[in-house]
Amino acid sequence: MRTHLKNDIPKFDIVHSHSLYLFHSLVTGHYCRKHGVPYIVRPHGTLDPFMYKRHRLRKMVMELLFENKNIKEAAALHYTAAEEMTLAEPVTFNAPGFVVPNGLNVSEYDHLPKNGTFRKKYPELNGKKIILFFSRINFKKGLDILIGAFDLVQQQHQDAVLVITGPDNEGFGDKVREWIGERNLTDKVIFTGMLTGEDKLAVLRDADVFALPSYSENFGIAVVEAMACGVPVVISDKINIWREVESNRAGKVSSCDHVQFAKEINALLANEELRSIIGNNAQHMVRDYYQWDKIGMALEREYTNILRTRERRPQSFKVRGDASV
Template sequence: MKILHVIANLAPRYGGPAKAIMGMTRSLAERGHQVTIFTTNQDGPGTLDVPLYEPMHKDGVEIRYFPIQQPKFWGTSFGLAKALEEHIPNYDIVHTHSLYLFHNLVSGHYCRKFGVPYIVRPHGTLDPYIYQRNRGRKRVMEWLFEHRNIKRASALHYTTEEEMILAKPYTFDSQGFVVPNGVDLSEYKTLPPKGTFRELYPELAGKKIVLFFSRLNFKKGLDILIEAFDKIKDVHPDAHLVIAGPDNENYGSKVKEWIGERHLTDKVLFTGMVTGQQKLAVLQEADLFVLPSYSENFGISVIEALICGTPVLISDKVNIWREVAAHQAGRVAPCDSDQFAKEMASLLSDLNLCEKMGELGKQFVAEYYSWNQIGVVLEEEYKKIINTTKSRMNVMEAVI
């Protein structure tokens, strides 16, 4: 199959979606398919240092970058639009990522024009908590193109059953399927020696690390986390909160205000974005991973923590919460600081339980979230859609 994926950006600062698309496309390329990504060179206020228009290759996947233009918040790129018009007819199927962006307008239009089946991946934008934000602007885009995109898509791609349930009121009963995000298990086969991360930050010596590993963003529940951590500081004076992740929107300044108001400054460490061996080191050395998000489409960082053997505490708005709870790989709490504090204190007091959760978490991820397995399932979904589209076209030709 010739498969085209379209996404607004691939810079690491954008977190899960950019990481997920690379794993997804690589798994398909390894199965012998011709896979291409069209995207922009957007990287926050700057741009990626990548060749424009010309194809580059990574892990068997062809990637083409196009210049970002104003308004950047919309992922605007007329170079991308021109390329989509030219190349979409050459593909068997097109897979678009996220909603309410420039590439959705363009790719949906040309897929319909040239009769190419396309899949829309909402990336959590149809979760009611996110759906209601900036409603006026979104309503205009829905009227202009997004409702049409959803109604006429061959399918919607969800990463959890929870996401599909939450999105149902806004999808016009469009067909959907669930294929999760995954991890490359080989990346986690050999982890850095214990103590590697603490050596970088001497203030963590002898401390229990409570780890927040995600973008600093309004939806991540950092207000809940800071309040909950304040509630347990006297019960667990040896606990130290590590906040690791990019701060694309200067949300960290607000978080630091909350920390200062509660006199927690000497108990919280900001590392910024960590990658490579340092990422693996902090994930495996953490005593507890926490993510109290108000909305989380999947939560790839949760999976990364679990494969490193770290127990997790997540909110019931992180859409893989049911799976985590069912496999006893972590604890789940509502978006409430009292409940989060209670669960946090309980887990930090029971090292045996945390070790058991860590082992169950590794087994859980290895069984369900390997990109190799996910590539097989996604391939089957593509084949079904392509065959259905061909059958419809044959019927239409026969009628004519």
């Protein structure tokens, strides 16, 4: 990687580097500065206070060696939500920044599987309401909050089932199953593992409520996927698109508190009309905010603005897959 970056970076007019505290950010920043190539850093949520505090000593060493310099001398920092930029401000040395969100190929969600396709694979879901967790099974995803909330939801909606869909790459699922067992909810929770393609669309199509009480989420692409399918979402106020979701009435927002989270889920389960309204709002929001063609043009404008401030010809820059590390 170092050899290729050393040779290739001088050939480009602008470089877009992703994430921090990794080898590539050390090398990319070094060679961009050496050859006078402006570079953009996208932190991917690493500067969120919740994540910034983790492994602080290890990160501090890397900051002193190279990462602080990378941030200070970046042409800009790229955030995917305004909230992410606000949260990162105390540790970015007043570096300039811009917001361009993640996106979806919205057309992939235009033709969803037939209603009930997912339910047919799990007969125990017959006549039940599905609360869907659709994300990595990971410490930061708030599954402790969700299990506590689901326990309370059961008191009002005994027909509710929690479906947990997503990969368990770190063995965190064992802890989640322990929490479920402690609350005697084992027969009310289904683990599907990771689903892709038509299976992914089928579970999103059949969900009554999508729930993600993350402690930290710089964007939340799973939330947007659920919204694209018209699923009403309940998310925490630590998912950085929560303000956009709330202002567009495209979902419910809760603090990272299991009682409040249960309250929001119960409100949706009890009102089918409200679920329909919020689901429709969510689909409109995805088309307005998160289509790749719009996002691509917005990002191109940011590249051009940076090059113009460097008195370089904006038409000359090359956008290639290997320019983004």
